Structures are given as structure tokens and as C-alpha cells.
Amino acid sequence: MDKDFRRETVSRLRHLAQAFATNPREAARLVPEGLASYFEHPVDYDVDDSWELRLHQWLDVPWPCSERQAGQEVWNAVVREVQDRGLAFGRHTYGQYSDGDAALGRALWCTVRHTRPAVVVETGVARGVTSRIVLEALERNGEGHLWSVDLPHPFEPDLRAQTGIAIPAHRRSRWSYVEGSSRRRLPGLLRELGRVDLFVHDSLHTARNTRFEMERVGRVLAPGGLMFIDDISTHQGFADWVRGIARARTLICPSEDGEGLFGIVAPHPAGRAVRA
Numbered sequence: 001m002d003k004d005f006r007r008e009t010v011s012r013l014r015h016l017a018q019a020f021a022t023n024p025r026e027a028a029r030l031v032p033e034g035l036a037s038y039f040e041h042p043v044d045y046d047v048d049d050s051w052e053l054r055l056h057q058w059l060d061v062p063w064p065c066s067e068r069q070a071g072q073e074v075w076n077a078v079v080r081e082v083q084d085r086g087l088a089f090g091r092h093t094y095g096q097y098s099d100g101d102a103a104l105g106r107a108l109w110c111t112v113r114h115t116r117p118a119v120v121v122e123t124g125v126a127r128g129v130t131s132r133i134v135l136e137a138l139e140r141n142g143e144g145h146l147w148s149v150d151l152p153h154p155f156e157p158d159l160r161a162q163t164g165i166a167i168p169a170h171r172r173s174r175w176s177y178v179e180g181s182s183r184r185r186l187p188g189l190l191r192e193l194g195r196v197d198l199f200v201h202d203s204l205h206t207a208r209n210t211r212f213e214m215e216r217v218g219r220v221l222a223p224g225g226l227m228f229i230d231d232i233s234t235h236q237g238f239a240d241w242v243r244g245i246a247r248a249r250t251l252i253c254p255s256e257d258g259e260g261l262f263g264i265v266a267p268h269p270a271g272r273a274v275r276a
């Protein structure tokens, strides 16, 4: 057995033991995730350098975009607020998980402002950066609601107090926090909602979990609805799912810090994403 493999396996087992100690029901769901992740492989995507322009073409709105600057200002304010609490912002700041990235934040801001979704679902909250961006944009729209499915940090209970701290009380009226793994909570939520206009995956970035969430949301995504899938390059989940959808359009977008990729997919061929 090679040394790295052994170290990785020991670290996973230690994490799993911690998770079982705090939440056995959710920890049991991590076992198949952990096993499946041994069969993951990175995917070498062709990055679309003009993704922001192309996203706006999909949305059928002019570029340069009048909303982009407003989105950037909201983003800067959210980062400042997190830092003012004495917390580091960015990669691997919530255990092994990271705060949302600026490019993804901008893409979400513009999409919510231009498409005015009524029903937004996301998975993965951590401190709540992407949630906050969506909530600020919904507030400016004066309509819409966000449901966020989130398993608070499964391995580091001390971090749980930070869940959603980027979302102040006065921005919570359009927000429903659904606690638990997406595998446990997403299907019931989607049944209840019946339709999703916009989906954001930012939870457990394994091929198995990403495919599961995309498959479930894909069944109820409204015509013209979009999915934003973070951290797609470390596993084959996004590529696999998209390959199975005959006429899906995709954008492969670089994160602002250049360390990761997120994907945007319009699974339905039909026209505009814009509702209003």
C-alpha cells in the first residue's frame, strides 16, 4: 500500500469516527460517499474565458452588464463583514470547505437579478456566502425565496457555530435553512416545492453526490432554469450528468482565484432564462 494512500485512508477513517460520534444517522450516509470517491478522477475541461459574456447572452441581456458592479459591491461588503468578525475569508476557512468564490458570486447575482427566480434551491451553506448573495439579489428583486440544504460541518463540530454567519437577521425572511445531508433532505424538499427556477450545488463535491443532486433537481427544473455547480474539476460528476442530457448547454467557468472551476448548465434547450 502506498504511503499517501495509507495516510489518506487513515485521515478519512478518523473523520468518519468523529462524524459517527456526533451524528450517526448522517455519518452512515458518508460511508458510500467515501467508498465511491476512490473511483473519482479529475476532469480536464476546456475553460470558457468569455463565460461571463456568454452567460449574459444566455440570459438575453446586454453586456457589459449594468448589474455587475452592484453585485461586486455586495460581494465586497459580505467579505468585509466576515473579516470584521475576525475570520479569515476564502479557501479552506470552514475546515476543508471554502467560502464561495467571487466569480460564482457575480454569476449568481446577475442571474438572480436578470431572471427573477421565484424558487431558488442551493446545497451547502457553511458561513453562507453564496446564500447571502442570492438573498440580497432576491431582496432587490422584491420577490423569490431561497431554500438551502446543508449538513453542518460533519467532522468539526466547533465550526457549526459559524453556519450562516454571513446572513444577518434582516436578510432571513426569504430564507429557509433545511438541515441535513442533501441525500436525506433534498428529495423531500423538491417534492414539496414541485419546481425549481435556479439551483446551486455547493455541498459535498464528490461525483456521486453531485450527480445525485443534479439528477434530482433536473427532474423539476423549470423550462429555462439554470444549475450552478461548484468545484467540478476534481471529479467526473458534472461531466457524466451533462453527457446524459441530449441538448444541454454548458459553460465551464474559472473561479476568481484560479484554483477551481464551476459549471453552469441549461438542461432544457428552450430559449430564454429570463422570466420578467
Ligand SMILES: C[S@@+](CC[C@H](N)C(=O)[O-])C[C@H]1O[C@@H](n2cnc3c(N)ncnc32)[C@H](O)[C@@H]1O
Residues within 6 Å of the ligand: 097, 098, 099, 100, 101, 123, 124, 125, 126, 127, 128, 129, 130, 131, 149, 150, 151, 152, 153, 154, 180, 181, 182, 183, 202, 203, 204, 209
Ligand atoms: C463549500 S461549503 C459551502 C460554501 C458556501 N456555499 C459559501 O458560499 O460560503 C460546503 C458546505 O456543505 C456542507 N455539506 C457537506 N456535506 C454535505 C451534504 N452531503 N449535504 C449537504 N451539505 C453538506 C458542509 O458542511 C459545508 O457547510
